[in-house]
Amino acid sequence: MLRRVALHSGLLLACAVILLPLLWVVRVSLLPEPLSYSTDLMPGATLDNYVALFTTTRYGQSYLNSLIVAVGSVIVALPFAAMTGYAFARFKTSGRFGRFAVLATQMLPPVAIVLPVFTLFRIAGLTNSLTGLVIVYAALNLPFLIWILMGFFEGIPVDLEWAAQTDGATAWGAFWRIVLPVSLPGIAAAGVLGFILTWNEFLFALVLSGPQTATVPVALASLQTSNGVQIAKVSAGVVLAVLPLVIASRFIQRFIVQGLTFGSVK
Amino acid sequence: MSSIELDHVSKLYASGAYGVRDVDLTIGDGEFVIFLGPSGCGKSTTLRMIAGLESITSGDLRIGGRSVTHVPPRERNIAVVFQSYALYPHMSVRENMGFGLKMRGTPRAVIEEKIRDAAQLLGLAPYLDRKPAALSGGQRQRVALGRAIVRDPVAFLLDEPLSNLDAQLRAEMRLELVKLHRRLGRTIVHVTHDQVEAMTMGDRICIMRDGRMIQVGKPLEVYADPVDTFVARFLATPPMNLIPARLEGEGDGLVVKADGIAVPVPEMHRAAYAPAAGREVILGLRPEDLHETAEPGFARIEVTVVAMEALGVENILVGQIGWDKPVEIAARLSRHYTAPIGARVPLYVDARPMHLFDPETTRALPRPRLAPGGGGVILPASPAAPAASLPRAASTLPGASALARS
Numbered sequence: 001m002l003r004r005v006a007l008h009s010g011l012l013l014a015c016a017v018i019l020l021p022l023l024w025v026v027r028v029s030l031l032p033e034p035l036s037y038s039t040d041l042m043p044g045a046t047l048d049n050y051v052a053l054f055t056t057t058r059y060g061q062s063y064l065n066s067l068i069v070a071v072g073s074v075i076v077a078l079p080f081a082a083m084t085g086y087a088f089a090r091f092k093t094s095g096r097f098g099r100f101a102v103l104a105t106q107m108l109p110p111v112a113i114v115l116p117v118f119t120l121f122r123i124a125g126l127t128n129s130l131t132g133l134v135i136v137y138a139a140l141n142l143p144f145l146i147w148i149l150m151g152f153f154e155g156i157p158v159d160l161e162w163a164a165q166t167d168g169a170t171a172w173g174a175f176w177r178i179v180l181p182v183s184l185p186g187i188a189a190a191g192v193l194g195f196i197l198t199w200n201e202f203l204f205a206l207v208l209s210g211p212q213t214a215t216v217p218v219a220l221a222s223l224q225t226s227n228g229v230q231i232a233k234v235s236a237g238v239v240l241a242v243l244p245l246v247i248a249s250r251f252i253q254r255f256i257v258q259g260l261t262f263g264s265v266k
Numbered sequence: 267m268s269s270i271e272l273d274h275v276s277k278l279y280a281s282g283a284y285g286v287r288d289v290d291l292t293i294g295d296g297e298f299v300i301f302l303g304p305s306g307c308g309k310s311t312t313l314r315m316i317a318g319l320e321s322i323t324s325g326d327l328r329i330g331g332r333s334v335t336h337v338p339p340r341e342r343n344i345a346v347v348f349q350s351y352a353l354y355p356h357m358s359v360r361e362n363m364g365f366g367l368k369m370r371g372t373p374r375a376v377i378e379e380k381i382r383d384a385a386q387l388l389g390l391a392p393y394l395d396r397k398p399a400a401l402s403g404g405q406r407q408r409v410a411l412g413r414a415i416v417r418d419p420v421a422f423l424l425d426e427p428l429s430n431l432d433a434q435l436r437a438e439m440r441l442e443l444v445k446l447h448r449r450l451g452r453t454i455v456h457v458t459h460d461q462v463e464a465m466t467m468g469d470r471i472c473i474m475r476d477g478r479m480i481q482v483g484k485p486l487e488v489y490a491d492p493v494d495t496f497v498a499r500f501l502a503t504p505p506m507n508l509i510p511a512r513l514e515g516e517g518d519g520l521v522v523k524a525d526g527i528a529v530p531v532p533e534m535h536r537a538a539y540a541p542a543a544g545r546e547v548i549l550g551l552r553p554e555d556l557h558e559t560a561e562p563g564f565a566r567i568e569v570t571v572v573a574m575e576a577l578g579v580e581n582i583l584v585g586q587i588g589w590d591k592p593v594e595i596a597a598r599l600s601r602h603y604t605a606p607i608g609a610r611v612p613l614y615v616d617a618r619p620m621h622l623f624d625p626e627t628t629r630a631l632p633r634p635r636l637a638p639g640g641g642g643v644i645l646p647a648s649p650a651a652p653a654a655s656l657p658r659a660a661s662t663l664p665g666a667s668a669l670a671r672s
Contacts, residue, residue, distance in 0.1 A: 159350045160352050162314075162339075165318075166317055166319070167366035167369055194565060
């Protein structure tokens with residue numbers, strides 16, 4: 001009994017450590033700006049910050065931009081990632097070197113490539129455009145998605161493809177009709193993780209976007225004005241920014257867990 | 267016409283290692299052939315080469331007389347049942363069974379009819395709308411078989427399909443497969459490492475080791491006349507007792523002498539074994555040829571009891587012979603036989619089915635073949651006759667000449 005009490009106390013403490021900052025942000029987002037630093041538990045309640053966010057700033061536009069860029073980059077990157085991951089998992093495509101080379105691109109600090117990318121995109125006329133952001137995020141996410149899906153494909157027994165081939169399917173047909181449907185949980189997991197990465201990315205969005213194409217992290221940063229940080233408005237923005245991630249994680253939680261463990265458990 | 271001919275087929279990997287080496291075998295139309303061997307011996311690789319799932323490095327493969335060495339799997343009209351069953355997890359039983367026909371553009375009505383027939387044959391009718399995850403191991407196994415049957419292929423390739431089943435279900439499915447073969451009359455190649463499956467199911471056994479097919483023949487023939495010590499030990503549990511010994515002449519006769527035992531060579535084998543007199547040999551005795559009671563012609567030996575395994579239907583005595591270099595041997599005795607551990611007990615050897623092996627090459631020394639059942643002796647025929655009756659692979663094997671001569 002004592003052990004259970006201790007265990008649950010520990011769990012409650014851990015939850016509090018993780019959840020309290022979030023709950024604090026939710027609380028502040030519902031307070032009037034002048035009361036945002038109040039030490040009372042809930043000195044007032046208003047939705048003014050949310051309304052102001054959409055009426056006095058471009059947050060709504062940025063929100064839409066983020067959605068377009070995150071979904072678009074995942075849609076562009078996933079097919080390439082699926083095919084490359086499959087090739088790495090099933091064949092000796094470019095061997096260990098190829099796999100490492102793909103991973104190596106993730107080892108460069110983003111700040112090292114952001115300026116070259118900016119220069120290239122300016123020449124190509126892709127700065128300050130959502131298309132440019134979709135391309136750059138698709139490219140940035142590709143290695144990560146390839147590795148996730150490679151692990152997933154490695155966990156799918158090759159017997160399934162052999163059975164399909166002896167049943168009359170071509171190699172492509174076996175991939176399309178058998179491997180892809182079977183790996184949908186993994187692809188969904190990879191897609192959600194790619195979405196989250198893009199949604200949270202700040203540096204490239206800051207350098208490559210303009211006022212019309214700013215994404216949520218850039219819009220939140222812009223709420224820091226010469227008069228100081230508008231903390232209540234920022235909190236409202238943060239709550240809205242976290243919302244799609246919470247919803248996506250809730251619905252695809254089991255896919256994420258399955259996707260991350262499928263390759264390792266055989 | 268669904269014969270399968272492997273014409274000196276090999277599989278050489280990029281590392282330089284052979285997966286399969288120079289396999290030369292003709293499987294007749296409608297024949298049930300077993301590929302038997304330990305893990306990694308190349309039996310599954312050979313099966314996959316027949317299916318077209320592994321490339322053939324050298325040699326030629328013909329199915330129904332047509333060379334298919336470079337033909338993709340989908341054009342060979344071969345059905346494979348995998349050890350894992352490889353059922354498509356996102357499809358229902360009905361969709362799994364109909365997938366192959368759908369791939370071939372078969373009309374929907376025909377697909378439905380064939381699925382219904384196969385489901386009835388295999389007792390799967392109540393489960394057609396279930397997903398594989400909702401089936402038991404035995405049901406999944408039958409779905410895998412059904413998926414193969416509906417396609418009406420020229421041959422079935424079974425890659426250890428029973429190994430994931432429990433002992434009772436395995437025994438039932440063994441029988442089902444044999445019945446299915448009789449009913450369909452199609453060529454079946456069955457890969458297994460289970461000696462019971464090999465002995466009970468196939469028309470012929472092909473024993474493989476290190477990528478080579480080392481003996482091909484009818485199950486009882488291979489059991490009675492193994493070409494070497496590997497086959498002798500592999501084909502039964504407990505395996506054949508192999509006792510290092512020396513063949514010596516005594517008067518008109520021959521005696522196999524080992525540490526602690528002396529077994530006279532029966533008259534029927536004397537002429538064949540006479541050239542080996544004075545040489546070191548390995549004496550091979552099956553556990554069922556050691557008895558607890560004496561009969562005329564049996565040789566008496568003494569063993570120290572190491573263990574007694576009571577199997578219900580019989581007792582297995584594990585005993586030790588010899589003192590300087592003791593050798594453990596097993597004997598299948600009656601279920602009523604008991605002996606305390608450590609006791610010195612007599613056993614009686616029926617030496618008629620005995621084998622002698624060359625200790626250097628491990629190959630069997632040629633001798634007359636016993637008729638099935640262990641009674642009489644099959645006399646040597648004209649040199650051409652036994653060779654013709656052997657499968658092509660056996661006749662080209664190093665040890666086959668020994669069999670052929672006998």
